[in-house]
Amino acid sequence: MAEIRERFGELKPALTLQEAFAEASRCLFCFDAPCTRACPTHIDVPAFIKKIASGNLRGSARTIFSANVLGASCARVCPTEVLCEGACVMNDLHDRPIAIGRLQRHATDWAMARNLPLFAPKPMPPAPGSVAILGAGPAGLACAVELRLLGYRVVVFEASDKPGGLNTYGVAEYKMNQDCSLKEIDYVLERGVELRLRTRVGTDLSIAQLEQEFDAIFLGVGLGGVHRLGIPGEDLPGVIDALTFIADLKSHPADARPPGRRVAVVGGGNTAIDAVTQSIRLGAEEVYLIYRRGPEEMPAYQHEQALARRDGCCFLFQAAPVRVLGSGRVEALECVKMRLGPADASGRRTPVPISGSEFRLEVDAVVRATGQRPQEALFAHISKLERQGAGLRVDPQTMQTSNPRYFAGGDCANGGKEVVNAVAEGKRAALGIHRFLEGHRG
Amino acid sequence: MADLRVSLAGIESPNPFWLASGPPTNTGDQVMRAFDAGWGGAVWKTIGAPIVNVSSRYSSVDLAGVRMMGLNNIELITDRPIEVNLRELALVKKRYPRHAVIASLMVESTREAWHDIVKRAEDAGADGHELNFGCPHGMSERGMGSAVGQVPDYTCQIVEWVKQVAQRPVIVKLTPNITDVRYPARAARRGGADAISLINTLNSITGVDLDTFTPRPDVGGRSSHGGYCGPAVKPIALNMVAEVAKDPEVELPVSGIGGIASWKDAVEFLLLGATTVQVCTAVMHYGFRIVEDLIDGLDAYLDEKGFRSVRELTGRAKPNVTRWEELDLNYQIIAHIDYDKCIGCGLCYLACNDGAHQSIAAEPEHGRTRVTILEDHCVGCNLCNLVCPVEGCITMRRVETGKPPMNWKDYQRQASGASGG
Numbered sequence: 001m002a003e004i005r006e007r008f009g010e011l012k013p014a015l016t017l018q019e020a021f022a023e024a025s026r027c028l029f030c031f032d033a034p035c036t037r038a039c040p041t042h043i044d045v046p047a048f049i050k051k052i053a054s055g056n057l058r059g060s061a062r063t064i065f066s067a068n069v070l071g072a073s074c075a076r077v078c079p080t081e082v083l084c085e086g087a088c089v090m091n092d093l094h095d096r097p098i099a100i101g102r103l104q105r106h107a108t109d110w111a112m113a114r115n116l117p118l119f120a121p122k123p124m125p126p127a128p129g130s131v132a133i134l135g136a137g138p139a140g141l142a143c144a145v146e147l148r149l150l151g152y153r154v155v156v157f158e159a160s161d162k163p164g165g166l167n168t169y170g171v172a173e174y175k176m177n178q179d180c181s182l183k184e185i186d187y188v189l190e191r192g193v194e195l196r197l198r199t200r201v202g203t204d205l206s207i208a209q210l211e212q213e214f215d216a217i218f219l220g221v222g223l224g225g226v227h228r229l230g231i232p233g234e235d236l237p238g239v240i241d242a243l244t245f246i247a248d249l250k251s252h253p254a255d256a257r258p259p260g261r262r263v264a265v266v267g268g269g270n271t272a273i274d275a276v277t278q279s280i281r282l283g284a285e286e287v288y289l290i291y292r293r294g295p296e297e298m299p300a301y302q303h304e305q306a307l308a309r310r311d312g313c314c315f316l317f318q319a320a321p322v323r324v325l326g327s328g329r330v331e332a333l334e335c336v337k338m339r340l341g342p343a344d345a346s347g348r349r350t351p352v353p354i355s356g357s358e359f360r361l362e363v364d365a366v367v368r369a370t371g372q373r374p375q376e377a378l379f380a381h382i383s384k385l386e387r388q389g390a391g392l393r394v395d396p397q398t399m400q401t402s403n404p405r406y407f408a409g410g411d412c413a414n415g416g417k418e419v420v421n422a423v424a425e426g427k428r429a430a431l432g433i434h435r436f437l438e439g440h441r442g
Numbered sequence: 443m444a445d446l447r448v449s450l451a452g453i454e455s456p457n458p459f460w461l462a463s464g465p466p467t468n469t470g471d472q473v474m475r476a477f478d479a480g481w482g483g484a485v486w487k488t489i490g491a492p493i494v495n496v497s498s499r500y501s502s503v504d505l506a507g508v509r510m511m512g513l514n515n516i517e518l519i520t521d522r523p524i525e526v527n528l529r530e531l532a533l534v535k536k537r538y539p540r541h542a543v544i545a546s547l548m549v550e551s552t553r554e555a556w557h558d559i560v561k562r563a564e565d566a567g568a569d570g571h572e573l574n575f576g577c578p579h580g581m582s583e584r585g586m587g588s589a590v591g592q593v594p595d596y597t598c599q600i601v602e603w604v605k606q607v608a609q610r611p612v613i614v615k616l617t618p619n620i621t622d623v624r625y626p627a628r629a630a631r632r633g634g635a636d637a638i639s640l641i642n643t644l645n646s647i648t649g650v651d652l653d654t655f656t657p658r659p660d661v662g663g664r665s666s667h668g669g670y671c672g673p674a675v676k677p678i679a680l681n682m683v684a685e686v687a688k689d690p691e692v693e694l695p696v697s698g699i700g701g702i703a704s705w706k707d708a709v710e711f712l713l714l715g716a717t718t719v720q721v722c723t724a725v726m727h728y729g730f731r732i733v734e735d736l737i738d739g740l741d742a743y744l745d746e747k748g749f750r751s752v753r754e755l756t757g758r759a760k761p762n763v764t765r766w767e768e769l770d771l772n773y774q775i776i777a778h779i780d781y782d783k784c785i786g787c788g789l790c791y792l793a794c795n796d797g798a799h800q801s802i803a804a805e806p807e808h809g810r811t812r813v814t815i816l817e818d819h820c821v822g823c824n825l826c827n828l829v830c831p832v833e834g835c836i837t838m839r840r841v842e843t844g845k846p847p848m849n850w851k852d853y854q855r856q857a858s859g860a861s862g863g
Contacts, residue, residue, distance in 0.1 A: 022507045028787050031787065031789060031792040034809050089785040089786055089810065092785040093785055
């Protein structure tokens with residue numbers, strides 16, 4: 001057990017004061033900094049780093065949180081390799097980029113450990129309006145806090161028994177544990193946001209009630225369940241979905257077991273990688289990742305793929321599951337090899353099964369990591385809500401949906417992106433809502 | 443291997459690298475270890491009537507994580523009896539006859555006291571004397587150190603007393619805490635000094651504790667100004683060495699001191715007129731072993747440049763240090779950017795736009811900043827080149843103005859000729 005705990009140690013541990021100072025001192029303090037531009041929430045990175053170097057950690061944390069209310073989570077879960085750190089000019093100096101994520105963590109941890117109040121909501125009684133936020137994930141929380149700072153009455157409705165959405169339930173444990181996510185939310189919600197947990201809109205509370213009570217509604221409900229494989233044997237015990245696996249692991253880390261001794265993970269995204277690495281860290285002996293296209297087409301980031309490879313995952317490219325075999329529970333997964341045809345609409349080559357190439361993988365667990373479905377059941381209750389791709393049609397400036405009283409952000413709007421995108425969209429939506437309601441009052 | 447031997451006013455040394463008077467030359471044991479490591483000479487920690495020191499004594503200035511860019515001390519001269527110091531000095535000189543062992547001296551300002559200490563130092567075998575007229579703290583309050591060095595007449599007087607009895611060369615160590623260092627240098631010359639060494643430390647307070655409001659170094663809640671040295675003071679030292687070395691009323695050999703940490707620093711001092719260099723802070727930071735690279739790097743440089751002796755370096759840059767009014771006003775350079783090297787940080791734009799002459803334009807390009815030199819505006823100030831983090835990315839290039847050289851004096855002549863008609 002101790003060994004397993006060790007394997008779940010943080011990939012990027014905290015910096016000491018001296019390390020942080022040394023790292024901060026390397027920053028060039030660029031003009032119109034590429035890191036800031038690369039950040040969806042546009043944190044003023046050079047400013048917060050210089051404040052670490054100058055010993056002004058309170059100011060540093062304030063710079064971060066004022067741009068991104070989940071600055072501490074994002075410091076841990078952001079794919080900095082492809083965002084701020086990927087844009088760092090140091091990469092072109094044949095030098096390693098500034099460790100922006102770890103510095104951001106240093107400053108935000110410092111402020112949270114002291115429970116420093118960084119902002120006060122504008123004293124603006126009576127409230128200029130009220131807004132319902134559906135979903136206490138990153139988008140909803142960001143929207144809620146921004147609106148609260150603008151003086152609005154804000155109520156967040158969350159179906160689960162803990163806030164945070166995927167930040168709490170869906171982040172690989174070696175990046176951030178649940179406790180860390182919850183602590184930051186506590187810190188953020190000090191700002192007078194009302195949170196109603198275990199409240200599912202559409203079941204516990206009707207859309208009509210919401211529309212009556214609130215001036216505007218923000219949809220930050222994320223995505224729904226994982227797509228089914230659509231193959232025979234899929235309902236056998238031993239077939240699980242990646243999100244449930246990760247959520248269980250995070251909620252009950254002490255009881256966590258690998259899904260099986262030999263595990264096949266189906267999918268090519270970052271969630272598939274998380275399922276792979278978590279299975280291995282929990283003690284699975286053999287873990288396969290089955291993806292129908294090649295490594296170039298794989299949606300998972302390069303650095304995530306490398307992590308799975310280091311952990312000892314066996315990648316089976318250009319293969320797809322055909323049926324799950326077993327009597328009473330999973331005993332094997334039959335797959336077929338694929339060849340890659342011409343490019344499809346997404347620009348990626350279309351996989352085509354090669355008949356007669358079927359092969360059998362002896363596994364006792366199959367993990368679906370094949371992407372999530374939209375929240376159709378909820379959206380069906382809302383009038384005039386237009387879809388776009390895997391998400392919702394929104395005005396990118398204001399995040400307003402085709403139903404003017406509804407705004408949306410995060411995975412339910414963008415079809416599934418990073419935490420930092422959700423925060424950026426929630427923040428933008430708050431300003432959109434503010435402008436919308438001001439217009440109505442005005 | 444080039445010849446590294448030097449002679450400063452007759453004091454012979456196997457190489458130009460001496461330990462400056464200070465904590466590294468406190469004891470005979472230290473000096474002998476230093477000679478074993480390769481140092482060519484040592485100026486003993488200043489000898490005089492024993493004093494009592496405080497605790498703490500040093501404080502420093504760090505720069506972006508680099509320690510001790512500048513070092514400050516409030517330590518006084520040796521706290522060991524004169525006879526102990528001289529006995530150890532004699533032992534060192536006996537064991538290391540070819541090395542330069544110089545006695546740094548500071549006593550009360552009377553003829554008798556100076557006569558006595560000079561004779562005793564010579565009896566012990568010192569190759570020369572360095573009169574400490576520079577120590578800016580503590581001793582100066584008692585009428586010694588910089589209290590002498592800051593008044594040219596006192597400097598001259600004491601040098602005269604010393605020269606009445608000294609058989610060996612007398613070096614006068616000057617304080618930089620003065621308006622024009624040439625005046626005390628000339629006074630030393632008038633008094634009969636054989637050489638000048640400079641600079642001693644600069645008056646300084648390195649910082650104040652933001653919690654206790656006590657300046658550093660903290661001596662039980664209070665502090666006192668100290669003497670500043672280390673890499674931070676090198677530019678001041680180089681200028682003063684050049685001023686003294688160029689002054690026709692001084693014309694004495696110079697031992698350069700102030701922030702020397704590498705062979706390149708040493709070469710700069712030599713080029714501006716020094717014959718030997720003295721090092722203290724770098725040894726306090728990294729130990730005697732640094733002399734290995736000082737010697738090795740200097741030797742490689744001499745070979746590469748085709749000099750057979752280090753003595754050929756002394757003063758080579760002197761003619762190139764002139765008064766401002768001698769500079770060519772028609773010489774023009776402008777900045778040039780190598781876009782293959784540019785990393786798009788935009789620092790040159792910020793520096794030029796906010797801090798200099800608004801001669802660089804910036805626009806976003808592929809998530810970075812694309813800068814352009816506005817050649818018609820560029821005054822060739824160097825600032826962009828100085829802030830650029832990429833070696834060789836911004837270079838300053840000569841522009842042919844087609845005009846003949848013209849200095850300020852020419853310019854004024856022309857201007858008065860034109861207006862005078």
